[in-house]
Amino acid sequence: MTVLDIFHQFQDAGIGHALRTSNHLVGAALQLFHITGFTLLLASILVISLRLLGGGLKHQPASEITRSAFPLFWIGLFLAVTSGTLIFLSGAVHYYGNEYFWLKLVLLLLAVVVQLVLFRIVDDRTPFATRLAGFLSLILWFGVGIAGRTIGFV
Amino acid sequence: MSAFHDFAQVLYDSGFGTALRESQYAFPIVEGTHLLSLAFSVGLLALIDLRLTGLFLRRVPAAEILTQLRTWVLGGFAVTFLSGSLLFWATSIKVLDSPVLPVKFLFILLSGLNFLWFEFKFGSKTGEWKKEPALPGGVRFAGAASLLLWSLVVLSGRLIPYLG
Numbered sequence: 001m002t003v004l005d006i007f008h009q010f011q012d013a014g015i016g017h018a019l020r021t022s023n024h025l026v027g028a029a030l031q032l033f034h035i036t037g038f039t040l041l042l043a044s045i046l047v048i049s050l051r052l053l054g055g056g057l058k059h060q061p062a063s064e065i066t067r068s069a070f071p072l073f074w075i076g077l078f079l080a081v082t083s084g085t086l087i088f089l090s091g092a093v094h095y096y097g098n099e100y101f102w103l104k105l106v107l108l109l110l111a112v113v114v115q116l117v118l119f120r121i122v123d124d125r126t127p128f129a130t131r132l133a134g135f136l137s138l139i140l141w142f143g144v145g146i147a148g149r150t151i152g153f154v
Numbered sequence: 155m156s157a158f159h160d161f162a163q164v165l166y167d168s169g170f171g172t173a174l175r176e177s178q179y180a181f182p183i184v185e186g187t188h189l190l191s192l193a194f195s196v197g198l199l200a201l202i203d204l205r206l207t208g209l210f211l212r213r214v215p216a217a218e219i220l221t222q223l224r225t226w227v228l229g230g231f232a233v234t235f236l237s238g239s240l241l242f243w244a245t246s247i248k249v250l251d252s253p254v255l256p257v258k259f260l261f262i263l264l265s266g267l268n269f270l271w272f273e274f275k276f277g278s279k280t281g282e283w284k285k286e287p288a289l290p291g292g293v294r295f296a297g298a299a300s301l302l303l304w305s306l307v308v309l310s311g312r313l314i315p316y317l318g
Contacts, residue, residue, distance in 0.1 A: 028316035035189075035312050036305070042190070043197025046226070056222040060214050068211045072201070145190050153182040 007092035016089035027090065030083045037079025038145060044073035045141045052134025062130060066119065073115075100154055104147035111140035162246035174244040181244060188237035194230025196304045198223050203304075206297025208288050216283040216293075252318030258310040265303040272296040 010016045019026060050056040051065040088095055095101040118133040165171050174180055204210035205219050242249065249255050276293055283289060289297075 024316065028313060031312055031316075032309050035192075035308060039192050039197045039308065040200065042193030043201055046193055046198060047201055047223075050223075050226065056226065057214070057218060058222070059218055064213060065211075068214065069201075072204075072210065142190060142193075145193075146186060149186040149189055150182070 004093070004096055007096045010089050010092035014089075015086065016092060019086060019090035027087070030087050030090075033079050033083035034087065037076045037081075037083060038148075039076070040072055041076030041080055042141055042145060044069045044076060045137055048073075049134040049138040052130050053138075095151070098151050098154060100147050100150040104144055104151065107140055107143045107147055111137065111144055114140060159250065162250050165243050166245075166247040168243070171243045171246070174240060184237050184240050184244075188234060188241055191230050191233040191237060192308060194226055195234040196230075196308055198227045198230060199304060200301055202227070203297040203301040206289060207294050207301070212287040215285065216289055217281050218284075220280045220283075249314055249318075252314045254310045254313045254317050258307055258314070261303055261307040261310060265300065265307060268296060268299045268303060272300070 011020055019030075047057070047069050048066050051058075051060065051062050057065055114133065114136045118129070118136065121129045121133070166175075174184070201210060202219055202223060205212075205214065205216055211219065272293075276290075276296070283293075288294075
């Protein structure tokens with residue numbers, strides 16, 4: 001069984017099939033959750049990266065900003081990934097043939113790894129690692145957004 | 155309303171509007187910019203609003219958040235408005251068919267009025283909010299109103315292609 005076969009099953013059975021055959025406003029509602037989630041996610045990343053790269057909130061410790069923004073980041077990620085998975089299931093075969101869909105997945109994976117691994121070492125005593133984490137996180141998450149928007153245009 | 159419709163028709167038929175609408179790369183780039191600049195404009199403002207209401211970053215002084223993020227938020231809104239105006243220029247007649255567009259414009263107007271009211275009433279006092287985690291009631295209300303109204307702007311905007 002190939003990946004494409006599995007993707008066919010995604011959209012022809014279960015949740016994918018239910019979504020596929022539902023009113024188009026269900027898809028619209030999923031898009032609303034998606035845009036809310038990723039705007040919240042990107043704004044949290046912006047606040048963290050601005051602080052780590054020296055673009056704002058300079059009088060607060062980096063660890064304090066990171067800790068305060070992480071709950072919003074996780075809420076945004078949860079909303080974006082949940083709604084995104086459902087959008088994907090409703091049209092899996094269409095996304096299979098879209099190279100920007102795969103690019104988005106790779107960037108998303110890298111961004112989550114940076115968030116989970118590199119941010120463990122963010123500390124006011126490790127300026128280089130801190131700046132690197134801020135830079136990579138910013139580039140990767142906005143890369144996810146750009147790739148995601150491009151999916152709809154190719 | 156018909157004068158506005160005529161104006162939209164002129165925009166739609168103009169050389170620039172047509173070229174932007176039909177271009178292979180420029181239109182997607184403008185639309186992508188409109189979408190992702192939301193993170194700077196509405197997104198960062200939402201974090202400020204959450205601080206004003208006292209729900210987020212309570213240990214960071216409100217004065218600090220307001221002054222340090224101000225340039226980024228205003229820059230973000232400049233890009234969001236500019237790219238949005240270009241999108242309207244290119245698609246005016248099509249989006250006017252959608253009943254959600256006037257709703258979006260109404261929420262933008264209300265958000266703007268809320269912003270002006272906040273600036274007029276509290277703009278000169280923001281520097282004083284250094285210590286207290288909880289801000290005056292009017293400030294918390296303006297923050298909550300801003301969060302709600304701008305969210306409705308984004309959500310109604312996203313519905314334009316679905317309703318109409």
